[in-house]
Amino acid sequence: MPEKFDYYYGEESESCSFYRIPRLLILGTRFSGLSTDAKLLYGLMLDRMNLSARNGWYDGAGRVYIYYTLEEIQESLRCGHGKAVRLLAELDTEKGIGLIERKKQGQGKPTRIYVKRYTTRAVPPPADFPGEEVKTSENGKSRVPQSGRADFPKGDGNYTDRKQTDVNQLYRSSSSPPGGGRWERERMTEKVRSQVEYSRLCERYEVELIDELVAVITDVLCSTRPTLRVGGELLPAWQVQKRFRLLERDHLEYVIESLQRTTAQVVNVRAYLMTTLYNAPVTIYHYYQAEVQHDLAGG
Incomplete structure (x- = not known):
């Protein structure tokens, strides 16, 4: 006797439909500067x-194209006009990474969008050992300005008497993170970049400093030690x-702004x-509250 299977009711029918975002877009280093929303939009375009x-939408050369208006993108992503324009620019060949090519047709016709392949036939370079990657992040390239004021609680700021060996054990442990090394660390780096909105931070601040912050966060999250200093x-x-x-983007902005104001030699x-x-997640509110009160006082 055949088994009895139930029907789909209501919105249950939608559970069979999925949008797919290529794994390489999430983990590939050349897509690290692409925002998460732009990657999602590319997945929608692939669909x-x-x-x-x-519909048989092929040009004379046999290349397939799609139609996806700004209004449709805004509706799909629940975003405004400006954000939809920025996401298209991120993916575009002229202003962005080159995953799509837009061709205007004029006379009120919608723009054709050619969705390009996200893979290439180029052979990738040999993978570096994770120890080299961590060593690069240990060089301490960030340049901390020497003027301003310290904005952190007592004991959090001045490390002029602290020896470098205080944190050596932490960063040594990150050369062998859980899950097998380099690939796990790369995945964590991508996750951190997405969490802190890496590309937006790089638009405002020095890329080297942002990379240093991402490296510190990644080192901590990949550490296998029972304690951290x-x-x-x-x-x-x-x-x-x-x-x-x-940690999110506003926390990193808070840390950077505080670094730029500190008078201590770090x-x-x-x-x-x-x-x-x-300290950022627990001190950021009080910091900005103090800033607002200072401005209101006309200081």
């Missing part, structure tokens, strides 16, 4: 290729990692960044 095939104090690793998982930049990042 529209099926509609083009059914923050501000000269050993804390349970799970506690530090829990705090670092809260010798161990990475130790300083580690502590300020750890």
Whole structure:
């Protein structure tokens, strides 16, 4: 006797439909500067290729194209006109990464969009060992301005007397992160970049500094040590990692703005960044509240 299968009711029928975003767009280093929303839009465009095939939308050279107006993009992503324009520019061949090519037809006709392949036939370079990658991040290239004021609680800022060996164990452990090394670390780096809106930060601040912050966060989240040193104090690793998982773009902006105002000479930049990042989720509100009160007072 055949097994009885149930019907689909209501919105249950939609559970069979999925949008697919290529894995390479998430993990590939050449797409690291592409925003998450732009990657999603590219996935939506790939889905529209099926509609083009059914409608026979091919040009004279046999290349398939799609139609996807700004209004449709705004509706699909629940975003405004300006954001839709920026996302298209991110993907475009003229202003962006080159994953789509737009051709205007004029006379009120919608623009044709050619969705390009996200893969190439070029052979990728040999993979570096994770130890080299971590060593690069340990060079401490970030340049911290020497003027301004310190905006962090007592004990969080001045590391002029702190030895470099205080944090050596943390960064040594990140050369062998859980899950097998380099690929796990790359995935974590991509996740951190997405979480802090890396491309937007790079538009406002020095890329080297943003990379340094991302490296510190990644080192912490990849660490397998039971304890991590923050501000000269050993804390349970799970506690530090829990705090670092809260970090978003506004926290990094807060850290950078505070760095630019500090009067202290920061010798161990990475130790300083580690502590300020750890404190950011719990001190950011009070910092901006103080700024607002200062402005209102006309100071």
